[in-house]
Amino acid sequence: MTLLVLEALTVLRAGRPAVHAATLAVGAGEVVGLLGPNGAGKTTLLMGALGLLPARGHANLRALAPAARARAVAFLPQGRAVAWPVTVGDLVALGRLPHGGGPGRLAPADRAAVDRALAATGLAPLAGRIATRLSGGEQARALMARALAQEAPLLLADEPAAGLDPAAQLGLLASFRGLAAAGRAVVVTLHDLGLAARACTRLVLMHEGRIRADGAAAAVLSEARLAEVFGIRAFRAATADGPILQPVGVV
Amino acid sequence: MSHRALLAGLALAVALLFVAALLVGPAGLPPRTALAALFGAEGRALVLVMQEIRLPRALLAAAVGAALGLAGAAMQGLLRNPLAEPGLLGVSAAAALGAVIALQTGLAARFAPALPASALAGAGMAAALMLAVALPRGGTLALILAGIALSALAGAATALVLNLSPNPFAAAEIVFWTMGSLRDRALADLWLASPFLGLGAALVIAARRGLDALTLGEEAAASLGAGLVRLRLLVVLGTAALVGAATAVAGAVGFVGLVVPHLVRPLCGGLPSRTLPAAALGGAAMVLAADLATRLIAPERDLKLGVLTAIVGAPFFLHLVFRTARAEA
Structure with a gap:
């Protein structure tokens, strides 16, 4: 089943196109890594797909009413904002708002979703703690848990791995694979090319507001493209744990 | 403490x-005697005191306090800032201007x-202006800046009225009104408000x-189905x-909307x-207490309610600012 469809989507920022004619389809069972240097348009593409920025062209999620869209897709923004000193449990429960639940009014199904999200991020022991007093990485995991608790078929996560320790990064990508195996789909922006190559089922490379490549890791992250798009050269090796790709120099 | 227990405790304090x-x-x-008179069972003078003076005053104190607490909590929620206060929109300054013109x-x-x-007419005009700013895609910053400009304009217009006031008694009456008070209010004021x-x-x-939902930021809130335009409309209006x-009924009673939430x-x-809801009950309790204090501290001097809430509230606000500054340092 196709969960995300973009057809020639041009997304505007301050009235000017920041993403040009992006065409992309993501189906159930996929973990799509959205890659590209800073300013390539990754965040703009996600927000345009969600209807949070003005755009031309077609996007299936933009056609939905806000409430229906919130049940079709969960979004984890890059900015990690927690405005008030709420507990981790309440924070995660906010993910149930589209389902009529929320902090302090969780039906059994909501409660189960919140517990699953807390368990998936390893935050169950911290559920009673005040989220704003946690470390940056723990806060990032709590916000991830909020998006997971939404239990939408599609998850768009903008740099969820930034600031996470190595174990948490691996755990995060593993949980994305778990979601995909359960018939859902994830689109995740990443800057760790090696992690993306190993953990994603498919990579989409953006550069200067355009989708430049879309496919398997080996094809997308070719030597020529790394040089052209990222301006780097990388060490590569095939190992039992999957492909290793480590940037080693600027070209 | 459970939320229900908190609300029950605050309700008891208000009662x-x-x-x-x-x-x-x-x-x-x-x-x-006072309570009997409240229900009309005593002499006419006493009934008059209870039903026409004390009852409206107590009801208005509770209503004004609840309104300010609720408005402050909503404003802080919308702007995601504990230093926001309901006067930020310029509505209170415009309402004061309307009252001053009537005086x-x-x-x-x-x-x-x-x-x-x-x-109320002044407040309505201010609200219409703020909506014009807030409604299209106007962000939070535009809302705050427009509020500051509107407050300054209404304040200047109020000063102009004072400036051009023909006699000192009229000027004094205006100044006293702007200090905020619940003295000599009638039930009619409550019905109007x-x-x-x-x-x-x-x-x-x-x-x-x-x-x-806005706790998570505007983008996450929008993705959770919380329409930001609708939210701004609801909270601003x-x-x-x-x-x-x-x-309109109490004059400028500052700091309640800031401190109580x-x-x-x-x-x-x-x-x-x-x-x-907790801020509404807390605001009611605070204004009832402050109005009681104006009567107990200086019964014969007509101490103004807004003066008292500001004298208690402003140091608290400074404390807040210091604490925020320390947390960010």
């Missing part, structure tokens, strides 16, 4: 302060309800889930109605939806 407000006054009535032109002297009505208070409360309460009506928030687990 006790309300009864105290009915029992304290220059007439020096014994409590039993200056003598309308208020000829027809008493003209004063709150004129204040209550539709706006009710409307404002309903709008703000309808925004509570959206304000909860609701706050304007609450603050406009409160200012901040005091109750930690007891509410931080969530705006839980802070709203």
Whole structure:
């Protein structure tokens, strides 16, 4: 089943196109890594797909009413904002708002979703703690848990791995694979090319507001493209744990 | 403490302060006589004191306090900032200007309800202007800046009225009105204000889930289905109605909307939806207590309510700023 469809989507920022004619389809069972240097348009593409920025062209999620869209897709923004000193449990429960639940009014199904999200991020022991007093990485995991608790078929996560320790990064990508195996789909922006190559089922490379490549890791992250798009050269090796790709120099 | 226990405790405090407000006054009535008079069972003079003076004053104190607390909690929720206060929209300054114009032109002297009505008109115009700013895609910053500009303009216009005031007595009357007071208010004032208070409360309460979602930032809130335009509309209109009506009947009563939500928030687990009702009850308790204090501290000097809340509230605000500055350092 196709969960995300973009057809020639041009997304505007301050009235000017920041993403040009992006065409992309993501189906159930996929973990799509959205890659590209800073300013390539990754965040703009996600927000345009969600209807949070003005755009031309077609996007299936933009056609939905806000409430229906919130049940079709969960979004984890890059900015990690927690405005008030709420507990981790309440924070995660906010993910149930589209389902009529929320902090302090969780039906059994909501409660189960919140517990699953807390368990998936390893935050169950911290559920009673005040989220704003946690470390940056723990806060990032709590916000991830909020998006997971939404239990939408599609998850768009903008740099969820930034600031996470190595174990948490691996755990995060593993949980994305778990979601995909359960018939859902994830689109995740990443800057760790090696992690993306190993953990994603498919990579989409953006550069200067355009989708430049879309496919398997080996094809997308070719030597020529790394040089052209990222301006780097990388060490590569095939190992039992999957492909290793480590940037080693600027070209 | 559970949220329900907190609300019950605050409601009890409001009830006790309300009864105290009915029992304290220059007439020096014994409590039993006072309460009997409230229900019309004593001599005519006493019934008049209780039903026409103390009851409206206590009801208005509770209503104004609840409105300011609720508006403050909603404003802070919308702007995601504990230093936001309901006056930020410029509505209270515009309401004050409306009242001052009614006083200056003598309308208020000829027809008493003209004063709150004129204040409400001022608040309504301010709200319309703020909506024009907030509605299209206007962000939070535009809202704050427009509010500052509107406050400055209304303040300058009020100063101009004072400046051009023909006699010192009229000027003094205006200055005293702007200090905020609940002295000599009638039940008619409450009837005039209550539709706006009710409307404002309903709008703000309808925004509570959206304000909860806004805890995660505007983008995440929008992705959770909380329409930001609808949310801004609800909170700006609701706050304007609450603050406009409160200012119309009580004058400028500062710092309640700033301080009370901040005091109750930690007891509410931080969530705006839980802070709203607690801030309403807390605001009612604070204004009832402050109005009692004006009568107990200097019964014969007519100490103004707004002066007292500012004297208590401003140091608290400074404390807040210092604490925020330390947390960010």
